Amino acid sequence: MPEPEKQSNERKTLDDRQKMTELERIRHSCAHVLATAILRLWPEAQFAAGPPVENGFYYDVDLPHRIAPEDFEKIEAEMKKEIKANNVFEKMVVPREQALKDAQSGRLAALGERGFPSKFKLDIVQNIPEHEPISYYKNGDFIDLCAGPHVMRTGNIGAFKLTSVASAYYKGDEKNPQLQRIYGTAFKNKTEMEAYFNMLEEAKKRDHRKIGQEMGIFAMDPDYTGPGLPLWLPKGGAIIEELEKLAKETEFAAGYQRVRTPHLAKEKMYLTSGHLPILYAESMFPPMELDELKNKPEKRDERDQLGEKVEKLKSLVLAEADNLVTEGEGSTQRTDLVGQEREKFLLEKIREIRDEGNLDPGLASLLAEFETEHGNLLMMPQPTYYYLKAMNCPHHHRIFAAEPRSYRDLPLRLAEYGTCYRYEQSGELFGLMRVRSLNMNDAHIYCTEEQFAAEFNAVNEMYLKYFKIFGIDKYIMRFSTHDPSRLTGDNAKFVNEPELWKKTEDLVRQTLIDSKINYVEVPNEAAFYGPKIDVQVWSVIGREFTLATNQVDFAVPKRFGLVYRDRDNTEKTPLCIHRAPLGTHERFIGFLIEHYAGNFPLWLAPEQVRVLTIGDDEALVNYAKLIVNELRASMVRAESDFGTDKINGKIQRAEQAKVHTMLVIGPRDMEAGNVSVRVHGKGSLGAKPKAEVITDILQAIKERRP
């Protein structure tokens, strides 16, 4: 199991670094060899960071020449020379001044002095804490700023290969320059490296995109449907049905109620929820416009011109109002407000000042003109905007609001397999794992603070129940909390409710501790409305991703004004738990395909049973048809192959299609009232009485036998 990565961007301590395994040392050393080779070819290269990573290493380099895979051969040739030279990795501890001087003269991450500074190394030196010693590692002519550790000699790198080139921002920050990241891998010897590449080949065969296509589970149709919008073929539809059945049974037993909501909603919904104002807008598809004036261009132009005029007036008024309110006495500033909410607030304030008669006459007439024109604008039909929903919660909140609620209604658990649409960046799309249309195993639990721990635990129990069914044993719960420095200001990412953040985070942390669930705390990654727990899993081929989620929301119910009447006859806002134990169909099925390598257990298998006849003799086919009909009458996905092919051919096709159970029927079976059972991957299990076989199939499906 891959170790969970260090979640923070903090520097590794020197102690941490000493814990590097031998393989990591080999790879880290190989990164230095890579830099050495690149410098021999391009002496002007500027290096940033070159660490070992999970399956190898990389080195980030800034270089006018674009390194392409065609360059790998000559780079590898230079690397081989360096390894053959078997140079010692020599550690040198230097005074800070020396390091600064060498960075300035371009000596760091270089083969010799250069006429220009080693700019990234200079930056790195300047950021090394005062108390920490500074060291170099030298192999041959190459000297690099490096805390180590390394292998003894370059010759200790038994086998290596450059694998790919990608771009990466310096220090992972979008605002920093983009560097070329050269990836490679290294091993103690050739045999181990070959084993690794063989493993990669095997992994490719389990890729859900490949198996999904081969088995006919889903199709992508970027030209017609659009990128990231999978089409579920009948076989995928069958898996979806089974997952929904499982979720519905489980949720019904746990006291959930099912609801259905539309796929879109008016702009107001998302202005209220905060999705549009708070940094979520770019994840939503752009709005659909409904406009009465659509076919009246001249009216429309008139409105547009008036609209521009109003906007101009408004910005003038707001600029003045901003000065008045923020410079004025009494600290009425509300720096937490953004966008439309801030405008609304400023307008209210300036009207108050006017009503008190304290407004400068010039500004007052500007305000009056704005109000008149704004009024005129509102007299005209306005376009309305609809958005595809990116989340189900706002709709569920409106269901909560649709009826008066009492404390007796709580906890209220609303469940829906809701379809959401998210405008993921084009580079993010990835098979079924990252898509733009997604079906969430969603539910929202509205509860009181007292009920929170029990509800939260029940959700966690549900996760564990599902994981057992699917045989998922590698997972970790990531508890994401907020960053107090990002509650306000331009880079605000979280709703500005410091008290509530603290309270709910403590509540969740305590619940996690009490339940003894294995978790890691991840700072700064909460949802904008509250802390969350993501369940991270690893597919069998080592792909890591968030499968399920469990989030606390203390903010959005308040924004929607959701209340229930409590025992003491006061109105209170409920807490809301968002939870999606099966995540989305898209990601979950993508995961399951890789998890099972397409060899689904009987209950999930798209084609559960295929009946194969030996020959197409009429009596035999009739007997086989009876079996298929009997299975289908019990909702078993059974298909038939009654053609004239040889039985070996029929079996081969069924095996390749990963049909779970094959029932082979020849004259011998028919006479004895038997069927011959063959299970995918297990070979022939021999002939058994028909009734017995059917009963066992039904039982295995019912139990969801693994």
Added chain:
RNA sequence: GCCAGUUUAGCUCAGUGGUAGAGCAACGGUUUUGUAAACCGUCGGUCGCCGGUUCGAGCCCGGCAACUGGCUCCA
């Protein structure tokens, strides 16, 4: 969105500037079969799209799109 690579028949892939190919699948026949491929034939392509270079472009050049590997982001 950014960097790099890729795109030829439904699928897997050949094809180095001179008449677009193979296997599987599909379709039509022949074959009557006992646990991973019986045989013969037929169909199938504006070589991702648009433009350029050339007497001539699947191949060389440019733009766009999609996909793949990463980066940033996330269920």
